[in-house]
Amino acid sequence: MKAMVDGQVVAESNDIVECDGYAYFPGSAVRRELLEKAAKTDDDRACPHGVQFYDVVIDGRRHARAAWSYEVPRPSMQKVAHRFGFWEDVKVL
16 A cells, blocks of 8 residues: 655555554655654643654645654554554545
8 A cells, every 4th residue: 555645655565554444554664754743732642542643744845744653552552553644635545
């Protein structure tokens, strides 16, 4: 599978974990140079899994909070530990 935005591949892997309707890519498959940590909101801080959102930036165009990862997932979400999910402008194909 691929995660793409603005014609660029942000992540690519066949090692995908599906959870709650989202495809999670291993961290090693993500082009992290395209991600910038987003400031945490009160909702982010309240997340029991320690969510960190990222802006995806392609050629100066910012796709706010289009990627995320759980920093301290509880047992129910351990299957997506060290993985990244994408949504909004990022299309997973």
